[in-house]
Amino acid sequence: MSSINQVQDLQSQIAELTHMNSQLRTKVSDKDPWDTERTDTKRRLSEAHAGTLPGPRQVSFSTLNNFEHVRSNIRTHSKGVFHTPHQTLSSAAVSNWCPSEIPARADFAYLARSYLETTHEWYPAVHWPTFQREVDEVYMSKTFEGCSREWVGLFFAVLACGSLQTGAEHMSSLTTASKGQAMYETATAVLQPWPQESSVTFAQAALLLSIYATESNIRSVGSMWLASAARMAQDLEICPEVDCWPVVDGEIRRRLWWSIYVRDRIISLETSKPMIINESDCEISLPSSLEDRYIQPNSSFRSMAKPAHFTGFVANIHITRLYAPLHQVLRSSVVLPQTLQSFDEELRLKLLVLPEAYQPDSSALFDVTALPTIFCLLSARFHMYRRNLTPLSGSTERANALKRCVSVSQDTAKYVSRALHNPPKQDSGKGWEERVASIASNTVCLHLWRCILVLCFQGEYKAALVCLHLSRTIGNVRKTNLACGKNVAFFLERMFDRVRSGQATSQQLEQDEEMIAYVSADAQSSLQHSWVWVGDNLTSSSSTQEAAPTAIRSPGTDEPMRDALPLRTPSGSPMNGATEADDWAQAEQMIRQLMDEHLHRSTQPPAYYPPPHNPVKRVQLATDVLSPPKPTPNPSPTPSGTSRISIANII
Known part of the structure; x- marks a missing residue:
């Protein structure tokens, strides 16, 4: 433990000396000033980009066919969460007002x-x-x-x-x-x-x-x-x-x-x-x-010894010093592997300026008030990894991007779990809800929302429930959080559609462009780096943006599924006027349904049937065709529906 403290002390001293050196060089040089942490960051990034063309690599996206229903869904269910390139905000002008009585x-x-x-x-x-x-x-x-x-x-x-x-x-x-x-x-x-x-x-x-x-x-x-x-x-x-x-x-x-x-x-x-x-x-x-x-x-507060570790506001300054070079990296359409590795190292170094309880593998007590600082770091990692979810990335790069996003989301769930099980300070007199309300912000809500989408997409339901618990506790403290609950409920309905149609394996979902577009979340808010709006009319009227889809589309086609009903009544969707507070509760119920279905499919013995050309040979049915639990019994499927088998299993 002492060696770790020594390393952290040396790291702080090096950062301070580097900063002083940077200021001195700035005074005697005509070049642009370099601050403490950008100097080392730019050096690493220049090494990471060695052998590549200078500047961001921007590549145009091709138009996605049969994607009108996906665009409509994103525009409908992103309301209150993020702005699509179409939306034009109208606000009433504030009239002049003369100060009245003091509150x-x-x-x-x-x-x-x-x-x-x-x-x-x-x-x-x-x-x-x-x-x-x-x-x-x-x-x-x-x-x-x-x-x-x-x-x-x-x-x-x-x-x-x-x-x-x-x-x-x-x-x-x-x-x-x-x-x-x-x-x-x-x-x-x-x-x-x-x-x-x-x-x-x-x-x-x-x-x-x-x-x-x-x-x-x-x-x-x-x-x-x-x-x-x-x-x-x-x-x-x-x-x-x-x-x-x-x-x-x-x-x-x-x-x-x-x-x-x-x-x-x-x-x-x-x-x-x-x-x-x-x-x-x-x-x-x-x-x-x-x-x-x-x-x-x-007072002589400036001459006091600086702490070895930082928390709160000063810690956020240290972390956000990396956002400028990260912003430059995110101008590219695809982030190169060496750049990912370089930034991973930089972000890990940022943890050294934080207390021991902030470390990911620490067993020390972790208070919920420290979550915004940790989310400031985790959100930067998530944004960087998510960039490679675009269609420009190959299947290997996309799978790696999902894996990295899931890793960040799991780290988020671990921190939330530690904060949840940390007893409150005796002198605070605040319960869990009050402590959560004190750290609620749009940044916290949006990071939790992104993590929940990715975790559910990859079947990490337990971690998703941990993050959802915090989002549900925040509740209506933030309008954005209510909108995130609506979006998660919509996303889970689409997940149930995939389970019902037998297209919910990891390999199938990673090739499902519609689901990738949904899980990319507010990556579609940027016209420069979004791919779903290519070929779309960006000057459509606001009434069209708010129009709800009249029918659910089947995956991979542009035909409406008139018979495919969601597993729940979408009470929190923008299509009706039901209360918004139930969306997170509905989302939690749906995630538990997916967990039960996943457990049911993993424990159920494989089904066999004799193929007509060889009655002796038994062919295993694909496990994906099992229907998810439904609130009401449905008629038994037709023989053609039950005989769908996986090509891989046939081979």
Whole structure:
């Protein structure tokens, strides 16, 4: 154990020395600056790409025949999860609003506490002691008079973010969601028109508004607020760092810059959009990992010894430093094996800056609040592996991509299981649901959703149920999570179709282009790298996008299956108005049905029948033709249906 700690200490020292060396070389060189971790990463990637053509390798996809029903299904069941290239979002303009009365002090106290326990943990852009002191002055004077528009906007932006992870029972009047939306609209109205002068306060408010909008599924508006925050930070010349700022102001600027940076990197990876901040523009030291109350004008917190391991916000900075080179790799249509190997090594090295409990094979207690940091790492691996699911990859590369995605998903399930069995801290007073709600975010929901799809696709049902347990616990805390539940239920219905038709073996599913398109999930949200939209009309009306398919198509054909009914009534599908909360419960029930069917087929003895040309010889029937369990008894299949045998078994 001591040797491991020594290696980790040396790794941290090497990273710090490399960073200092990079800054010194930047001052005396006219070349683009290189930061600590990109130097080593680019060297490895250049070695990995040795002998290949420079730049990303983009290859055009061919049009997939008989794929209209697949496109329709993806467009229908992706609503609320990801945007397809067709969709045009329409939003009502927010009318100008004059600040009215100050919110009740009890509401502020509750929402502020929620903000500190959730948003502030991962994006500490606001120095809370300073902000709390200013809030106290406002409540003492009982008016916003004397406060700048930027500060009032920041005040309501904090409350809006505080409403993201709260329960409606704590609010006195409106539900939490409507209360948060009202706070958000108030903040946006106060900040319009935009100020003529740059200010840290406006950048802080813009960042928080981008977080609220994105987490509330107003993603296009959220990206605009994030871009505004980044541009304001650049206009303030926060980077490159200078020594003329007071201690507290300098730390606030560092935290603001890196909060915008981390948010920019995560959103860019999730949406396949360009990054706003250039990696070469990050000539600024990392923020302190101390709590806000220790950052005071007369304190010497910057001179304190740096921890050997990092958690929370600072850990996310270290991990997302790899997102920029990863983004360059993902511009290619296919990721080369040597590039995969190189990034695997880089991502494994990132684990060294995390505590021992964060290691994949650790037996130490693992708290659920550490999941967002781990998901930040696992999500990067998943996106990289998933790129090779495209039709441009050969069967071997596609099988390897699925295997790697399953490996990431299984690691995800292990971390979730460890967090589930970790007893809560005695002084926290929070149950499992409250602790999960504190870490709920679109990033967490989407990563769990991708893992569940891949695990079910490959028959890893136990691990899928572990991930589903966390998604079901999140419930309606995030709108995206509800939409993910609908999508999983739809995907499982298609899996049952394959089981019913005898086309559910691993080899068959890996060659099933329709199922591969579904399991690729939000990879189809990028027009540049999606393949299902090739040859499709991207200017179709919104009414067409929301139209539900009238019949289920049989696999591999374009003919509707009028007689093939799903194993459940799709209560959570967009085609009806049933409650959305049952989708995750329905999905869990369907996964258990698939588990039972898999166990039934694996334990049942093989069936034989005498072939007509040789009555003595017995030919084994393919096990795939067994029907899955159905809620109601169906008529027995025709002899032609039961006599389907596998060609491989005949041979």
